[in-house]
Amino acid sequence: MASAxxxxxxRVPPALQxxxxxxxxxxxxxxxxxFIFKIALCQLSVxxxxxxxxxxxxxxxxxxxxxxxxxxxxxxxxxxxYSNDSFPVYAEDIDAGGDASPSTAxxxxxxxxxQITIIGGSxxxxxxxxxxxxxCVFGKDGKLRAKHRKIHLFDIDxxxxxxxxxxxxxxxxxxxxxxxxxxxxxxxxICYDIRFQxxxxxxxxxxxxxxxxxxxxxxxxxxxxWELLQRARAADNQLYVATCSPARDTGAGYTAWGxxxxxxxxxxxxxxxxxxxxIIIAEIDYSLIELRRQFIPDxxxxxxxxxxxxxxxRVIIIVRGAKKNFDxxxxxxxxxxxxxxxxxxxxxxx
Amino acid sequence: MASAxxxxxxRVPPALQxxxxxxxxxxxxxxxxxFIFKIALCQLSVxxxxxxxxxxxxxxxxxxxxxxxxxxxxxxxxxxxYSNDSFPVYAEDIDAGGDASPSTAxxxxxxxxxQITIIGGSxxxxxxxxxxxxxCVFGKDGKLRAKHRKIHLFDIDxxxxxxxxxxxxxxxxxxxxxxxxxxxxxxxxICYDIRFQxxxxxxxxxxxxxxxxxxxxxxxxxxxxWELLQRARAADNQLYVATCSPARDTGAGYTAWGxxxxxxxxxxxxxxxxxxxxIIIAEIDYSLIELRRQFIPDxxxxxxxxxxxxxxxRVIIIVRGAKKNFDxxxxxxxxxxxxxxxxxxxxxxx
Numbered sequence: 172m173a174s175a176x177x178x179x180x181x182r183v184p185p186a187l188q189x190x191x192x193x194x195x196x197x198x199x200x201x202x203x204x205x206f207i208f209k210i211a212l213c214q215l216s217v218x219x220x221x222x223x224x225x226x227x228x229x230x231x232x233x234x235x236x237x238x239x240x241x242x243x244x245x246x247x248x249x250x251x252x253y254s255n256d257s258f259p260v261y262a263e264d265i266d267a268g269g270d271a272s273p274s275t276a277x278x279x280x281x282x283x284x285x286q287i288t289i290i291g292g293s294x295x296x297x298x299x300x301x302x303x304x305x306x307c308v309f310g311k312d313g314k315l316r317a318k319h320r321k322i323h324l325f326d327i328d329x330x331x332x333x334x335x336x337x338x339x340x341x342x343x344x345x346x347x348x349x350x351x352x353x354x355x356x357x358x359x360x361i362c363y364d365i366r367f368q369x370x371x372x373x374x375x376x377x378x379x380x381x382x383x384x385x386x387x388x389x390x391x392x393x394x395x396x397w398e399l400l401q402r403a404r405a406a407d408n409q410l411y412v413a414t415c416s417p418a419r420d421t422g423a424g425y426t427a428w429g430x431x432x433x434x435x436x437x438x439x440x441x442x443x444x445x446x447x448x449x450i451i452i453a454e455i456d457y458s459l460i461e462l463r464r465q466f467i468p469d470x471x472x473x474x475x476x477x478x479x480x481x482x483x484x485r486v487i488i489i490v491r492g493a494k495k496n497f498d499x500x501x502x503x504x505x506x507x508x509x510x511x512x513x514x515x516x517x518x519x520x521x
Numbered sequence: 522m523a524s525a526x527x528x529x530x531x532r533v534p535p536a537l538q539x540x541x542x543x544x545x546x547x548x549x550x551x552x553x554x555x556f557i558f559k560i561a562l563c564q565l566s567v568x569x570x571x572x573x574x575x576x577x578x579x580x581x582x583x584x585x586x587x588x589x590x591x592x593x594x595x596x597x598x599x600x601x602x603y604s605n606d607s608f609p610v611y612a613e614d615i616d617a618g619g620d621a622s623p624s625t626a627x628x629x630x631x632x633x634x635x636q637i638t639i640i641g642g643s644x645x646x647x648x649x650x651x652x653x654x655x656x657c658v659f660g661k662d663g664k665l666r667a668k669h670r671k672i673h674l675f676d677i678d679x680x681x682x683x684x685x686x687x688x689x690x691x692x693x694x695x696x697x698x699x700x701x702x703x704x705x706x707x708x709x710x711i712c713y714d715i716r717f718q719x720x721x722x723x724x725x726x727x728x729x730x731x732x733x734x735x736x737x738x739x740x741x742x743x744x745x746x747w748e749l750l751q752r753a754r755a756a757d758n759q760l761y762v763a764t765c766s767p768a769r770d771t772g773a774g775y776t777a778w779g780x781x782x783x784x785x786x787x788x789x790x791x792x793x794x795x796x797x798x799x800i801i802i803a804e805i806d807y808s809l810i811e812l813r814r815q816f817i818p819d820x821x822x823x824x825x826x827x828x829x830x831x832x833x834x835r836v837i838i839i840v841r842g843a844k845k846n847f848d849x850x851x852x853x854x855x856x857x858x859x860x861x862x863x864x865x866x867x868x869x870x871x
Contacts, residue, residue: 327816366817368718395789396788399788403750407753438746
């Protein structure tokens with residue numbers, strides 16, 4: 172044992188193997204290998220009538236699929252008005268499913284029937300006595316592939332402009348969500364999550380092709396930051412970013428900015444819209460990711476090494492602000508380091 | 522000893538204390554506490570005549586100080602043409618100083634005489650048999666306060682658009698550079714460094730008020746990314762970002778994009794210009810940083826916890842792509858972890 176021991180290797184534990192993305196690595200130089208598909212961003216009007224909202228979303232998904240979309244994205248909170256008063260009333264028990272969650276039952280049925288992947292925007296979720304702002308991802312088999320609970324709650328106070336405190340009613344999610352689908356590896360965030368570059372970095376390091384952020388920015392932060400943050404996440408991580416907002420309803424308690432957008436891996440806006448209801452259909456070609464990273468190669472190298480450094484220390488990077496989870500995550504990382512160090516000590520490394 | 526031992530505390534070593542910024546914490550609510558000053562961005566024309574370049578920069582610094590600037594920023598490579606052929610010819614031995622470095626001697630003299638802080642853009646630096654792309658920061662006492670060697674070299678290849686390989690002649694710097702000055706805590710990057718969000722995050726976590734990036738983007742990446750990256754760094758880190766480019770010279774081998782810019786902590790462009798030679802004078806008010814972070818409070822909390830998580834593991838986050846430095850940094854982090862673990866073991870923690 173001792174003769175085979177290489178202290179340098181022991182000091183740097185092997186990086187965790189990144190899982191292989193489900194989409195074959197597309198080469199821009201080889202057109203036959205390229206994987207090009209259509210995405211639909213459904214910028215839906217949302218009313219106080221939940222049944223209408225569900226039927227309306229179903230019709231939009233059908234329209235999008237009819238136009239060739241293999242991936243359909245819905246807005247944040249598409250089955251309910253966006254308000255702390257509404258969340259408890261419109262919330263559904265997603266885990267129970269069926270009649271307890273008519274919104275996700277519709278998404279599942281539509282995904283299966285139309286043979287598409289759906290990033291189901293978000294709906295208020297009830298789980299025990301807690302409420303979450305939750306995005307469900309359905310595969311073309313109609314099965315729930317991932318469930319993302321908004322990590323960074325929208326607690327904002329710009330005096331005279333916009334004040335909203337989601338944490339009055341909602342609980343923050345605890346986990347990043349990255350999911351393999353028939354249309355690539357997708358990292359999910361909801362609205363305010365897009366402000367946290369760490370989350371996007373973790374997704375990029377794990378091999379995401381596309382980040383999807385259902386989100387309802389407002390009339391203050393929308394013009395200030397909505398496009399900027401999407402383009403920044405895309406350019407910094409050299410991948411696709413898609414956002415989907417509700418259509419603007421100036422009569423609603425919360426006025427959404429709209430402007431659902433698809434951004435390419437150079438940070439370029441590929442498709443966008445104003446604030447009215449519409450369905451954006453646009454093409455995604457993952458071979459462009461490879462091409463952009465060839466142009467500016469250090470970026471990719473940096474990410475790979477960044478995540479390796481993180482993995483080497485078994486640190487789970489904190490992607491959220493909640494103190495409780497910070498402590499939990501730190502404790503987990505410490506425990507893992509301790510176990511690693513214990514093995515190292517047994518090997519006699521000094 | 523044993524009775525005083527708290528295993529939870531032992532498992533999470535105390536976060537390193539962040540140094541106190543030199544500028545008194547400015548409160549927007551209390552105007553008397555606010556610290557407002559003028560910054561000058563000198564978008565200089567650069568020629569093949571080094572003596573002319575130095576005299577020209579001196580005059581611009583004097584003009585800027587005459588207009589009330591307390592902080593003057595120069596462009597990337599302001600004493601030399603931007604080319605791999607020129608770097609060895611124009612390079613100066615900054616550490617030797619005096620006649621061996623007339624460019625930095627001028628900066629030092631001007632800073633002292635005019636009682637201002639100078640972020641001296643960058644010049645080619647010779648150190649032994651190596652060349653670096655180096656930014657010197659001088660305090661109003663004329664002393665060299667910091668020296669930043671460009672970490673991320675500009676090795677880019679966009680076929681038919683722009684190809685440049687700095688690493689043909691230059692060596693990459695190894696360290697982030699954050700410096701306390703009379704006008705705040707400033708993080709330094711040079712041009713391509715701005716693409717690496719990790720570097721800006723480290724500076725923000727260490728309490729920077731302002732990031733300064735002397736940089737010469739080009740006619741391809743300039744329109745694509747120059748403003749986007751500045752606004753992203755500012756908005757994501759909620760601090761000021763200043764950039765300074767050479768003026769455009771379409772007759773030069775490398776055509777700079779220009780567009781020197783000051784961005785505020787909401788990601789808003791406060792002052793900018795086109796590509797001709799000019800001096801931008803603009804006001805900076807650090808109390809706006811506090812205000813922006815009050816508006817969107819999770820961001821700051823997140824940074825503090827992010828850096829604490831990093832510190833808890835004694836991980837030095839990798840801010841560059843070079844493999845060699847990755848290994849070095851990992852080894853340092855491993856060593857520190859090992860020492861920490863050793864002490865922990867002595868305390869009997871399991």
